[in-house]
Structure formats: C-alpha cells, structure tokens
Amino acid sequence: MELIDDIYMDMRILEPIPPFQFEGISDSIHQSNLKNYDQILKDYKLRESAIGIDTSRTVLVIHDSIKLPHKPNLKYLKNHFCSYQIKTDSLIQSSVYKIDLNKFKSAKFNFMSSASFPQNSEIWNIEHPFHIGAAISFTTITFDTNRKFGVLEGGIVYGRLNGHGFRIYIKKENNDWIIDFIEETWIS
Incomplete structure (x- = not known):
C-alpha cells in the first residue's frame, strides 16, 4: 500500500492553474481570463468539498x-x-x-x-x-x-x-x- 500512496494522485482535487499574463494579450482579455478563473476556482472549491465528504x-x-x-x-x-x-x-x-x-x-x-x-x-x-x-x-x-x-x-x-x-x-x-x-x- 505504501507504493500506491506514493504514486497515486487524486486528479479530481488538483487546484486549477491561474491564467498567465502573456506578452501581447490585452488587459481586457487578461481581466476576462481572471474573472473566468475566479468561477473555475469557485467550482473547484465546491468539487473539493464534495469529494472530501464522499465516503x-x-x-x-x-x-x-x-x-x-x-x-x-x-x-x-x-x-x-x-x-x-x-x-x-x-x-x-x-x-x-x-x-x-x-x-x-x-x-x-x-x-x-x-x-x-x-x-x-x-x-x-x-x-x-x-x-x-x-x-x-x-x-x-x-x-x-x-x-x-x-x-x-x-x-x-x-x-x-x-x-x-x-x-x-x-x-x-x-x-x-x-x-x-x-x-x-x-x-x-
């Protein structure tokens, strides 16, 4: 079991990666990406909570x-x-x-x-x-x-x-x- 614990990662609870500020991307698009990320993060927190109480x-x-x-x-x-x-x-x-x-x-x-x-x-x-x-x-x-x-x-x-x-x-x-x-x- 130690080996399984060392190699397995529950992919359902990996925190989403925040959006990057790329060169050449406009501020309005970057702000939109940040807003979308906020929703993705909220959805992630709900999913993480549900998985946490799942028996x-x-x-x-x-x-x-x-x-x-x-x-x-x-x-x-x-x-x-x-x-x-x-x-x-x-x-x-x-x-x-x-x-x-x-x-x-x-x-x-x-x-x-x-x-x-x-x-x-x-x-x-x-x-x-x-x-x-x-x-x-x-x-x-x-x-x-x-x-x-x-x-x-x-x-x-x-x-x-x-x-x-x-x-x-x-x-x-x-x-x-x-x-x-x-x-x-x-x-x-």
Whole structure:
C-alpha cells in the first residue's frame, strides 16, 4: 500500500492553474481570463468539498499480470545503489506472476483487475457507476545477487492522455522491503 500512496494522485482535487499574463494579450482579455478563473476556482472549491465528504472508495484498476521489464534494469540497479557495492554477477529477475488483489485492503481504494475492463485507452470511453481513479501496472523486480536491493518499473494512467511512468528502487532493511527512491521515466 505504501507504493500506491506514493504514486497515486487524486486528479479530481488538483487546484486549477491561474491564467498567465502573456506578452501581447490585452488587459481586457487578461481581466476576462481572471474573472473566468475566479468561477473555475469557485467550482473547484465546491468539487473539493464534495469529494472530501464522499465516503465511497476510488477504484484503482490494476494490471494484475506482472510482466518482464522492456529493458534490463540491472544497469539502473547498479547505478542507483553504487555506494553499496552490490553484487550483480548474476541477474536475478523475479518470475512473471499474477497479483492476488484480494490481499490488498484499503479504506480509500477498491482494487479491480484490468481483465474486467476494456483494454488500453478504451477504459476511459465507457461510463462506470463508480469513479476510476487510475489504471496501474508494474513489471517484475530485478534483484541484486543477494536479494537486498531491487528495481521495478510501473505506470499510472488517469485518462486517455494523462499518466506517467516511474522506476522504483527498493532495498531491504531489518527484513522489510522499503522504497528507497522513485524516479519519473515518462509523462503523457
């Protein structure tokens, strides 16, 4: 759940960006833009309040079939954890598997398999009786030889052309896996 909390952002409550004063734009148009922005901001505040008291859980669509990464992540693993002098004499790639979504428990989210939805961007073209917050996918984990460090990739999509990818570096501390760092790899 820590990973979901670190990567998920509720797009419904992002504050609108104020209008810019562009060179060459007249003062009257700029004032009109500011007035329109005031209405957008009022609408946002109402929406934010309504979402704040909404007790229904957001649906996160999970691609539960974990796949191999597109590129070998060994070089990223070695570069990120270079100060630890990790052993990478043999690449350990976790096997391809299916996530058991029944193990995920959250007061904020309902997790649903992507197999229940249209594939690719078609998921966003259909009305649902619930709010889909995002569609999320992950690759397998690439471990060092001693399985103390790892790296995996993922992506989160909030709509047809709204998402980003990330590389997640993890390490073992006191027999628990923790997130060491998350870096952005792509944005749409």
